[in-house]
Amino acid sequence: MALIRTQALVSVSVPGYGLGRAAAALEQAIVPYADGRIVALTRSTNWAGAFFGRTELLAVVEYTPAA
Numbered sequence: 700m701a702l703i704r705t706q707a708l709v710s711v712s713v714p715g716y717g718l719g720r721a722a723a724a725l726e727q728a729i730v731p732y733a734d735g736r737i738v739a740l741t742r743s744t745n746w747a748g749a750f751f752g753r754t755e756l757l758a759v760v761e762y763t764p765a766a
Contacts, residue, residue: 705764707732712755716744721754732762 709732711724721742729735739759744752 702759705761706738707760707762708757709760710755710757712753714753715751717754718742721756725756725758729758729760732760733765735760735762 709725709728711721711728713720713724725737729737737758738761741757743755743757
């Protein structure tokens with residue numbers, strides 16, 4: 700849940716332990732948010748299954764709402 704109306708939660712998930720791929724996916728996911736910037740970020744991955752598991756990023760994005 701976002702704190703204020705000009706914030707959104709954005710989540711991405713990629714296969715394996717690919718933090719670079721997850722970051723690229725997050726970059727693409729925030730494109731729809733005008734002037735979007737990440738104000739908080741967390742990562743989740745399963746180290747035991749890093750090659751077969753998933754890497755997930757959850758970000759709070761602050762943006763300028765459409766007029």
